[in-house]
Amino acid sequence: xxxxxxxxxxxxxxxxxxxxxxxxxxxxxxxxxxxxxxxxxxxxxxxxxxxxxxxxxxxxxxxxxxxxxxxxxxxxxxxxxxxxxxxxxxxxxxxxxxxxxxxxxxxxxxxxxxxxxxxxxxxxxxxxxxxxxxxxxxxxxxxxxxxxxxxxxxxxxxxxxxxxxxxxxxxxxxxxxxxxxxxxxxxxxxxxxxxxxxxxxxxxxxxxxxxxxxxxxxxxxxxxxxxxxxxxxxxxxxxxxxxxxxxxxxxxxxxxxxxxxxxxxxxxxxxxxxxxxxxxxxxxxxxxxxxxxxxxxxxxxxxxxxxxxxxxxxxxxxxxxxxxxxxxxxxxxxxxxxxxxxxxxxxxxxxxxxxxxxxxxxxxxxxxxxxxxxxxxxxxxxxxxxxxxxxxxxxxxxxxxxxxxxxxxxxxxxxxxxxxxxxxxxxxxxxxxxxxxxxxxxxxxxxxxxxxxxxxxxxxxxxxxxxxxxxxxxxxxxxxxxxxxxxxxxxxxxxxxxxxxxxxxxxxxxxxxxxxxxxxxxxxxxxxxxxxxxxxxxxxxxxxxxxxxxxxxxxxxxxxxxxxxxxxxxxxxxxxxxxxxxxxxxxxxxxxxxxxxxxxxxxxxxxxxxxxxxxxxxxxxxxxxxxxxxxxxxxxxxxxxxxxxxxxxxxxxxxxxxxxxxxxxxxxxxxxxxxxxxxxxxxxxxxxxxxxxxxxxxxxxxxxxxxxxxxxxxxxxxxxxxxxxxxxx
Numbered sequence: 001x002x003x004x005x006x007x008x009x010x011x012x013x014x015x016x017x018x019x020x021x022x023x024x025x026x027x028x029x030x031x032x033x034x035x036x037x038x039x040x041x042x043x044x045x046x047x048x049x050x051x052x053x054x055x056x057x058x059x060x061x062x063x064x065x066x067x068x069x070x071x072x073x074x075x076x077x078x079x080x081x082x083x084x085x086x087x088x089x090x091x092x093x094x095x096x097x098x099x100x101x102x103x104x105x106x107x108x109x110x111x112x113x114x115x116x117x118x119x120x121x122x123x124x125x126x127x128x129x130x131x132x133x134x135x136x137x138x139x140x141x142x143x144x145x146x147x148x149x150x151x152x153x154x155x156x157x158x159x160x161x162x163x164x165x166x167x168x169x170x171x172x173x174x175x176x177x178x179x180x181x182x183x184x185x186x187x188x189x190x191x192x193x194x195x196x197x198x199x200x201x202x203x204x205x206x207x208x209x210x211x212x213x214x215x216x217x218x219x220x221x222x223x224x225x226x227x228x229x230x231x232x233x234x235x236x237x238x239x240x241x242x243x244x245x246x247x248x249x250x251x252x253x254x255x256x257x258x259x260x261x262x263x264x265x266x267x268x269x270x271x272x273x274x275x276x277x278x279x280x281x282x283x284x285x286x287x288x289x290x291x292x293x294x295x296x297x298x299x300x301x302x303x304x305x306x307x308x309x310x311x312x313x314x315x316x317x318x319x320x321x322x323x324x325x326x327x328x329x330x331x332x333x334x335x336x337x338x339x340x341x342x343x344x345x346x347x348x349x350x351x352x353x354x355x356x357x358x359x360x361x362x363x364x365x366x367x368x369x370x371x372x373x374x375x376x377x378x379x380x381x382x383x384x385x386x387x388x389x390x391x392x393x394x395x396x397x398x399x400x401x402x403x404x405x406x407x408x409x410x411x412x413x414x415x416x417x418x419x420x421x422x423x424x425x426x427x428x429x430x431x432x433x434x435x436x437x438x439x440x441x442x443x444x445x446x447x448x449x450x451x452x453x454x455x456x457x458x459x460x461x462x463x464x465x466x467x468x469x470x471x472x473x474x475x476x477x478x479x480x481x482x483x484x485x486x487x488x489x490x491x492x493x494x495x496x497x498x499x500x501x502x503x504x505x506x507x508x509x510x511x512x513x514x515x516x517x518x519x520x521x522x523x524x525x526x527x528x529x530x531x532x533x534x535x536x537x538x539x540x541x542x543x544x545x546x547x548x549x550x551x552x553x554x555x556x557x558x559x560x561x562x563x564x565x566x567x568x569x570x571x572x573x574x575x576x577x578x579x580x581x582x583x584x585x586x587x588x589x590x591x592x593x594x595x596x597x598x599x600x601x602x603x604x605x606x607x608x609x610x611x612x613x614x615x616x617x618x619x620x621x622x623x624x625x626x627x628x629x630x631x632x633x634x635x636x637x638x639x640x641x642x643x644x645x646x647x648x649x650x651x652x653x654x655x656x657x658x659x660x661x662x663x664x665x666x667x668x669x670x671x672x673x674x675x676x677x678x679x680x681x682x683x684x685x686x687x688x689x690x691x692x693x694x695x696x697x698x699x700x701x702x703x704x705x706x707x708x709x710x711x712x713x714x715x716x717x718x719x720x721x722x723x724x725x726x727x728x729x
Contacts, residue, residue, distance in 0.1 A: 009233045010231045010233030010234045010237065010720065010724070010728065011724065011728065013231055013233055013332055014231055014270075014728045014729065017270050017332070031279075031280075031283050034280070034283050034284055035283045035284075035286060036283075036284070036285075036286035037284050038086065038161050038162040038163075038164070038169075038284040038285055039159050039160075039161045039162075039284075039285060039286045040079055040082060040083075040159050040160040040161065041159055041286060042058070042061075042159075044082060045057065045058070045075075045078075046058075048078045048081075048082060049074065049075065049078055050074065053071045053074050053075065056068050056071050057071060057075060057156070060156050061156055061157055062215065063214070063215065063216065064196070064199070064216045067156055069124070069128075071124075072123075072124025072125070072127060072128050073123060073124035074124075075124065075127065076122050076123055076124045076126065076127040077122070079122070079127065079160060079171070080109060080120060080122035080171075083109075083160075083162060083169075083171040084109065084120060086162045086169055087162075087168060087169040088109070088162060088168075088169045088170050088171045089108060089109060089110065089168055089169075089170065090106040090107060090108050090109065090170040090171070091106070091107055091109065091122065091126075091170060091171040091172075091173060092104040092105060092106045092107065092170060092171070092172055092173070093105070093130040093152035093154075093173050093175040094172045094173065094174050094175060094315075095152050095174075095175045095176065095177040095186050095188065096177070096186050096187045096188055096318070096489060096491065097137040097177055097185060097186055097187075098137065098185065098186065098187070098595075098596065098599050099137065099603075100187075100487075100488065100489055100603075102318050102322065103137070103177075104172070105130070106170060107126075107130075109121060109122055127154055127173065128153065128154045129151055129152065129153055129154070130151065130152040130175065137150070137177075137185060150177060150178065150179055150180070150185060151177070151178050151179075151180070152175035152176065152177055153175055153176045153177075153178060154173060154174075154175055155174045155175055155176055155188060155192065155311070157192075157309075157311055157312070158174035158311055158312055158315045159174075159286075160172060160173045160174070161285050161286075164281075164284070174188075174315055175188075176188050176189040176192065177189070183589075183591070183592055183595075184588060184592055187489050187491035187492060187495075188311070188314075188491060190491075190495045190582075190587050190588050190592075191310070191311060191314065191491045191494060191495045191498075192311060193585075193586055193587045193588075194494075194495045194496075194498035194499050194502070194585065194587050195218060195219060195310070195311065195498055196586070197498060197499060197502040197585035197586060197587060198217065198219060198356065198498040198499075198501050198502040198505070199216045199217045199218065200502070201501075201502045201503075201505035201506040201509060202217035202356060202364070202501075202502075202505050203216075203217060204505065204506070204509035205379060205380070205383075205505050205508055205509050205512075206361075206376075208509065208512050208513070208516075208522070209375070209376050211361070211376070213358060213360045213361055214360070215358040215359060215360050216358065217356055217357065217358055217361075217364070218309045218310070218356070218357070218358055219309070219310040219354065219355070219356055219494060219497065219498050219501075220307045220308065220309060220310060220313070220353075220354070220355045220356070220357065220363070220478075221307070221308065221309075221310040221313040221314065221352055221353065221354055221490060221494055222304065222305065222306065222307045222308075222313065222352075222353035222478075223304070223305065223313055223314070223316075223317045223320075223350055223351070223352060223353075223490055224302060224303075224304040224349075224350065224351040224353070225302065225303050225304065225317065225320055225321065225324075225350055225486065226295055226300060226301070226302045226348035226349055226350065226486050227300070227301060227302075227303075227324055227335055227336060227337050227348055227486060228297075228299050228300050228301070228335070228336040228341055228342075228348065229271055229274065229299060229301060229328060229333045229334070229335055229336075230299055230333065230334050230336065230725050230726070230728070231332060231333060231334070231725075231728055232328075232329065232332050232333055232334040233332075234334070234720045234724065234725045234728070235334040237718075237719065237720050238719060238720060238725075239614060239617070239618055239622075240611075240614050240618060241334075241336070241341065243610065243614060244338075244607075244610060244611050244614055245336060245337070245338035245341060245403070245487075246336075246338045246340055246341045246342070246403070246406075247341060247342055247343065247722075248611060248614055248615050248618065248698065248702065249615075249618065249623065249702055249705045249706060249709070249719065250342065250343060250706065250709070250719075250721065250722050251706040251707075251709040251710050251721065251722065252343070252344045252706075252722065253721070253722040253723040253726065253727075254723070255723075255727075256297075256298070256344055256345050256726075257296055257297050257298060257345050257346060260296075262294050262295070262296055262297060262298050262300070263293075263294060263295060263296045264293050264294055265294045266294075267292070267293070267294055267301075268729035270331060270332075270333070270729060271301065271333070271729065273331060274327055274328055274330075274331040274333055275292050275301070275303070277327050277330070277331075278303070278320075278323050278324055278327045279292070279303075281323050281327060282316075282319065282320065282323055285316075285319055287305055287316045287319055287320060288305045288306040288308065289303055289304070289305045289320070290304060290305055290306050291303070291304045295346070295348075296345075296346045296412075297342070297345040297346040297347075297726075298345065298726040298727055299725070299726045299727075299729070300345075300346065300348065303320060303324070305320070307353065307355070310354075310490075310494045310498075313490070314489060314490050314491050314494065317350070317489075317490060318489070321337060321487075324337075325337075336348075337486050337487040338403050338486070338487060339401075339403040339404045339406060339407040339485040339486055339487060340403060340406035340407050342722060342725075342726065343702075344722075345726070346412040347406060347407035347412060347413065347486075348407075348485075348486035349407065349413055349482060349483070349484060349485060349486055350484045350485060350486050350488065350490060351480055351481070351482050351484070352480070352481040352482075352484055352490050352493055352494065352497075353475070353478050353479075353480050353481075354478060354479050354480070354481055354494065354497055355477060355478035355479070356380065356501065362477075363477040363478060364376065364377070364380045365377065365380060365381065365384075365474075365477050365478050365479065366476075366477040367477075375523075375526055378429070378430075378526075378530055379508055379526060379529065379530065380505075381422075381426070381474070382430070382504075382508070382529065382530050382533040382534070383501055383504035383505050383507075383508055383533075384420070384472075384479060384501065384504070385420055385430075385533055385534070385537050385538070385540060385541065386504045386507065386533050386536070386537045387497075387500035387501050387503065387504045388418055388419075388420050388472055388500070388540050389536075389537035389539060389540035390500070390503070390504075390537070390577070391496070391499075391500045391503075391577075391578065391581065392417075392418030392419075392540065392560060392561055393418075393561045393563060393569070393572035393575070393578075394496050394500070394572050394573070394575075394578050394581075395418050395472075395481075395483075395493065395496050395497070395500070396416060396418055396483070396561065396563050396569050396572065397563075397569045397570055397571075397572040397573050398484075398492040398493040398495075398496045399483045399484050399485060399488065399493060400563075400565075400566040400569035400570055400600065400604075401485060401487075401488060401566060401600070401603070401604065401607075402566060402603075402604045402607035402608055402611075403485060403487060403607070404483075404484075404485035404488065404566075405565050405566055405691075407485060408483060409564070411547050413482065413483065414469055414470055414471035414482050414483050414546055415469070415471070415546050415547065415551070415552070415562075416483075416562060416563050416564055416565075416569070417471070417546070417551075417552065417555045417560050417561070417562050418471050418472065418483075418540070418560070418561070419470060419471065419472065419540050419541070419542040419546065419555070419560065420470070420472045420473075420474070420479075420540050420541050420542070421470035421472070421473040421474060421541075421542065421543055422474050422541055422543065423474060423543065424543065426474065427541060427543060430530070430534045430538070430541070431534070431538075433527065433530045433531045433534050434531060434534040434535055434538060468482075469545055469546030469547050470482070470542070470543075470546055471483045471546070481493060481497070495587065499581055499582060499585050499587055500581070502585050503581055503584070503585065508529055511525075511528070511529045511532070512525045512526060512529055515528055515529075539558040539559060539560060540558075540560065542554075542555075565691050566600070566601075566604045566687065566691070567601070567604070567684065567687040567688045567690075567691050570597050570600050570601055570604075570687075571597065571684070573593050573594075573596055573597045573600075574590070574593050574594050574597050578593070579593055598683060601683040601684060601686075601687045602683055604687050604690070605683065605686050605687050605690055608690040608691070608694055608695065609674065609678070609690070611698065612670060612674050612694055612698065613674070615667075615670065615698055615701055615702075616667055616670060616671060616674075618719075619663060619667050619701065619705065620667065622718050622719060623663065623705050623708065623719075624660075624663070624664070625718075626708075626712055626716050626717055626718055627656060627659075627660045627663070627708050627712060628660070629716050630656060630711075630712045630713065630716050631653065631656050631657060631660060634650075634652055634653040634656060635653060638650050638653060652711060655707075655711060656708065656711060656712070659704045659705075659707045659708050660704075660708065662700075662704040663701060663704040663705055663708070666697060666700050666701040666704060667701060669697060670694070670697050670698070670701065673693055673694060673697065674694065677689045677690060677693070677694065709721065
């Protein structure tokens with residue numbers, strides 16, 4: 001299909017689209033009837049497993065106790081029977097390698113019985129551990145390619161589920177992925193380790209407040225997923241969208257998002273039909289999706305589930321992304337999860353609403369209504385302040401990628417500087433501690449702030465306004481981390497948040513325990529800790545406009561790291577204090593952190609290299625021919641008019657010629673530059689050169705091409721333009 005034919009096909013598909021027969025009738029069957037029907041849930045286990053086996057497994061899941069290996073065969077047999085009843089013929093261990101994507105290898109339940117028939121087989125050992133070929137996954141030097149053994153290990157805390165396909169179903173078992181030597185080759189393993197670390201230290205702090213709970217303290221996450229939906233014909237007509245996930249060329253349309261008429265607008269019918277089917281599929285998998293709406297940019301949307309334990313929330317987010325992609329195809333749409341698919345309009349993020357707590361205690365970031373709860377809240381909040389100040393560079397590194405670099409700091413997402421927004425009221429409370437005042441104005445009345453005594457006023461649920469420019473904003477009973485990119489897994493960021501909080505909670509427990517041993521009253525010990533944190537770490541608190549240049553200057557004055565791009569950010573992963581943090585909390589060893597830095601640098605280089613090759617090919621095979629044809633037409637017209645003795649204006653010819661020359665010069669320069677950089681052996685140097693030299697040159701080439709798009713006739717321009725892609729619903 002030629003490019004122009006693809007444009008026409010897309011427009012035809014949009015204009016003739018009709019809503020098909022609904023695949024599910026909610027009037028006959030409510031969402032509650034299908035919610036979780038494809039999940040090996042607690043209810044299913046309670047109904048099917050022997051009572052003793054269920055109780056043992058339930059303790060492992062809810063209390064974090066080590067699983068009794070003797071129950072594995074029973075659990076596997078029941079899970080197999082349940083899956084086969086659902087039509088499954090195969091099972092797979094789902095894991096998340098360091099590519100950032102989901103990986104799976106399907107194995108059949110069916111085994112020959114030696115008599116010409118087959119039996120269904122699935123043992124406890126097959127459930128608990130798998131052995132995929134790990135040689136093709138990035139390891140960052142943790143093992144040689146010829147040493148290919150890797151293991152998937154069952155994550156008991158995330159339930160198995162059934163995935164449906166038009167030709168059948170298969171059983172999915174969430175797992176960790178480790179090398180033969182035990183090194184973590186995935187994102188789930190360090191996440192689970194970080195959860196154990198934050199539980200240990202949170203329990204220590206709670207014990208000081210005489211708060212005891214039978215349940216572990218876990219991190220919770222609510223992951224808001226932004227994405228674009230465009231007609232799939234446009235995707236096929238744009239090599240840049242199809243391969244890179246973003247447009248490398250494209251002039252700004254006459255209208256973008258400046259009218260603010262997209263956000264929360266009426267959802268287009270075709271898109272809404274797709275959304276509804278996405279939700280139906282996610283209901284089956286017990287993903288508690290709650291909201292859907294138009295986002296700020298044209299053709300941009302959001303889906304958000306309710307809070308869940310972070311490990312489960314991350315698994316569910318991967319399911320959300322996969323379901324969005326798959327269901328979109330059924331409606332002739334393409335789901336774009338790239339952080340910046342279109343220049344000049346907002347990109348897409350994945351906001352992480354983070355908190356600590358459990359079912360008994362609720363959120364430990366909830367200010368509560370009693371002074372004692374206030375004191376506990378202030379300690380946990382102070383720990384977050386300290387964590388972000390000490391390890392802001394680490395948190396920034398977890399969201400570093402070639403795609404997210406286009407979004408961060410672009411007046412649509414928070415800046416690359418990690419700061420905390422508390423709101424005026426909370427800030428006043430903490431400032432009172434630093435000043436040693438006993439008359440904090442938390443409720444605008446002069447009252448004593450005497451932590452743990454009945455003179456501390458209760459804090460309202462929302463002790464401040466929201467700040468959309470802050471990367472870490474307190475929003476009532478949680479912190480919203482807004483720097484994560486839409487295509488990224490939240491695992492690395494939540495692992496870092498858990499590790500940072502574990503470190504600060506450990507510091508808090510040590511501090512208060514030391515003060516108590518020295519004879520200080522508990523109340524004074526808590527106040528002493530909070531005062532220390534604010535004195536040492538208040539530089540990270542900022543309630544103003546994160547987009548302003550004033551803040552960037554002020555942040556530098558405060559000593560906050562301003563890591564503008566991925567090559568600057570990734571070395572934070574291997575700084576001495578980060579290595580010490582992860583090793584002390586039992587999350588990752590130095591070689592595992594070094595491997596991650598090297599893998600992510602390699603991914604960055606390959607991403608920019610791919611985009612450079614796409615620019616070269618598209619410029620030579622699509623844009624050059626269109627521009628030269630128009631240049632020829634203009635030159636021929638001018639020559640004819642001159643031969644007729646008519647007045648000739650060649651302004652347009654001069655403009656096309658000038659931009660075409662700039663485009664050709666830029667392409668020639670890019671070819672030589674890419675060859676030169678690819679010869680570099682050091683990954684850090686290569687990434688820095690791609691960032692500093694190739695990306696600006698890609699932008700220069702784009703400017704020339706976009707200028708040509710604005711003057712070349714539509715019938716000669718092959719690429720679908722922004723107006724068609726973004727406003728063709």
